[in-house]
Amino acid sequence: MGYLEKESWGAIPVELRQLVMFLNVINHGTFSEAAKRLFLSQPTLSVQIASLEKELGVMLFERQGKNVILTPAGEILKRYAIDMLGLRDLAVRELQQYKNAIAGTIRLYSSTVPADYILPSLISKFLELHPEVYIELLRSDSSAVWEKVLAYEADFGVVGTLRNHNSVEYVPLQGDEIVVIAPPTGKYANWPQTIDLATLQKEPLVLREVGSGTQRTFEDALIEHGFDLNNFTVRARLESVEATKTAVLGKVGLAVTSRLAVKHEIAAGKLLAFSVKGLNLRRKFYLIKQKRKVLPPAAKTFSEFILAHKQGE
Numbered sequence: 094m095g096y097l098e099k100e101s102w103g104a105i106p107v108e109l110r111q112l113v114m115f116l117n118v119i120n121h122g123t124f125s126e127a128a129k130r131l132f133l134s135q136p137t138l139s140v141q142i143a144s145l146e147k148e149l150g151v152m153l154f155e156r157q158g159k160n161v162i163l164t165p166a167g168e169i170l171k172r173y174a175i176d177m178l179g180l181r182d183l184a185v186r187e188l189q190q191y192k193n194a195i196a197g198t199i200r201l202y203s204s205t206v207p208a209d210y211i212l213p214s215l216i217s218k219f220l221e222l223h224p225e226v227y228i229e230l231l232r233s234d235s236s237a238v239w240e241k242v243l244a245y246e247a248d249f250g251v252v253g254t255l256r257n258h259n260s261v262e263y264v265p266l267q268g269d270e271i272v273v274i275a276p277p278t279g280k281y282a283n284w285p286q287t288i289d290l291a292t293l294q295k296e297p298l299v300l301r302e303v304g305s306g307t308q309r310t311f312e313d314a315l316i317e318h319g320f321d322l323n324n325f326t327v328r329a330r331l332e333s334v335e336a337t338k339t340a341v342l343g344k345v346g347l348a349v350t351s352r353l354a355v356k357h358e359i360a361a362g363k364l365l366a367f368s369v370k371g372l373n374l375r376r377k378f379y380l381i382k383q384k385r386k387v388l389p390p391a392a393k394t395f396s397e398f399i400l401a402h403k404q405g406e
Contacts, residue, residue, distance in 0.1 A: 109181060111145045112174040114138055115153065119171060123159050192390060196225035199392045202241045203251040204306050205334055206351040207378050208232035211267060212251065212399075219398050226391050235306035242381050248392035249382035253306025263379040266403050270352045271310050271374035272366040274341050287368045290320065297328040297346035299337055306376070311349045314372040338364065349374075 117127040118138070128138040146153050151166035163171065203212055208230060216228050233241070235252040242250040242261060251266060273293060275281040284292075300322075301308040315321055328346040331337050334354045341348050341364065358364040368374070380396060382388070388396065 107145065107148055109178065111141055112170075112178060114141050115145060115167075115170065116174055116178070118142065118154065118161060119163065119167075123161065125159065194225070195223045195391050195394050197389055197391045198227045198229060199389075199395050200229045200231070200246075200248050201250060201392075202231045202233055202238040202247045204235040204238055204253050204378075205232055206253065206269065206307065206354055207251040207266070209334065210351070210353045211378065215399055215402055218402075219395055222398075223391065223394070226395070228395070234302060234304040235309070236304035239381070242383060245383060245386060248386070248388055249380055249396055251378055251380055253376055253378050254309050255379060260384055261381050262384050263381045264400060266378045266380050266399065269376050269378060270368075271307055271314075271349050271376065272352050272355070273347055273349055273369060274338070274355055275347050275365045275367065276342055276344060277362055277365050281365055284365070284367060287370050289370045290318065290372070293347070293369060294325055297326045299340045299346045299348040300327055300330045301334075301337065301350075302330055302332045307349065307351055310374060310376045314369075314374055317373065318371060 114127070114131060114133075117131055118124060121127040121130060124138055124142075125135050128135040131138065142153065149166075149170070152164050153167035153170060154161040155164055209232070212230060216230065220226060220228065231241075231247075235254045238247075238250040238252050239256055239258075239261075241247045243258065253269070255263060273288065275284070275296075312322065315324075326346075329340060331340060334350055337348045337350055338355065338358065340346065352359075352366060355364050355366060359366050380399060382396070
């Protein structure tokens, strides 16, 4: 990495455009013809070559009338100038391909409900359009997703709760409702679609883990009404929606979960879902990313694809 060392700073003033001029003089044999091809005046070209010689501390050309021939030092520079300008052209072409190509790896973190019930179908559709892309979807709770985005460990994230971070931008993705779920048997089969808090307090509950956006929404709604979890009988805390549904079917207790996560069970009559009177249990999922993070073309295109296909908020 010698070009980064202090001792090499003196070489930095040599510019690529000077090398272009240098090679043009070689190719055309005279300053006047090279200047014409470069759309420069001959004095301007002569000044630039003289400046290059001064910066390098060597003579590059021998003047023989109107013609010039390379000195041994000029022969050395010619080899490297061709290589340097060739590398420049390769870099420009590769960067152009990078800018236009939708390929490579996309790394995103998502809270449980979007990871399981929203993103998979979008990923499938996107990969059909862009087969050169590889998507790594990592599932966690909303709190952990926030930490990954803040640490620049994800291209972007999808969460069910917001935080006040000026460094992060967010866009609403999809609306959701938290519901109470119960087995379709016994007294629950006779409950109305909306129950009150007093009814819910009489039932054992199965909760999600601390850090879950679903759990946070439920607890925030309780606090607004002067309640907290101490007013309920909590039987268990589980770290996944599927485990929660299994526990409810096993009659461990009722649970609060996303309506999106149980829509198929509700439609099939395997679970019942209830709203709670007076509690604001509606929320949104958000796409979040660091404002300063520059997304690769594939990740940028996928985030735009997600937002273009977002459903009702």
